[in-house]
Amino acid sequence: MKYFKKLVGERIYLSPRTPEDVEKFTEWLNDFEITDYLGRSDALVTLEGERQYLQSDSNSQAKFAIITLDKDEIIGTISLEKINQTHRIATLGIFIGNKEYWSQAYGTEAIRLILDYGFNYMNLHSIKLNLMSFNERALKCYKKCGFKEAGRIRESRYINGKYYDTIYMDILSTEFTESYIKNKNI
Secondary structure (H helix, E strand, C coil), rough: CCCCCCEEEEEEEEEEEHHHHHHHHHCCCCCHHHHHCCCCCCCCCCHHHHHHHHHCHHHHHHEEEECCCCCEEEEEEEEEEECCCCCEEEEEEEEEECCCCCCCCCCCCCCCHHHHHHHHCCCCCCCEEECCCCCCCHHHHHHCCEEEEEEEEEEEECCCCCEEEEEEEEEEEEHCCCCCCCCCCC
């Protein structure tokens, strides 16, 4: 698989997402250990369904595969979705599908790269996200990246026989002051 170094960090780079990774995404999106954290374990993802989704979504402005610099290996995906240019807001989506890379700050690095891109190249003002209250690893990562809790909806998600809160978080462009993209010129 050929990847392109759009946003380069210390250990990873973000490459435009492509339908050629359909088997890897389908594998990850049918793994309860991954999808429970995404709140998507109730969805059945077929190879053809995922292929259609990736093809219809392939011209997106900010949807990337997360690739390791040392091995050129895809380990996950990150995106800015629901982009509203009038209000200058977007929603962050991310998951690390390769479990060998969990809890090693690869998600933190990917988030910082896409925040740099979103605020400094796409001229966004606010980037938001939501997560389930049991996802402590993600909550810690988002706080580390500068996100603040904006609210929660109690017992809004039903997963494996139990209800969980949905936590809403956001970060403003004025709160993001670092530069993480290594391959930019100015």
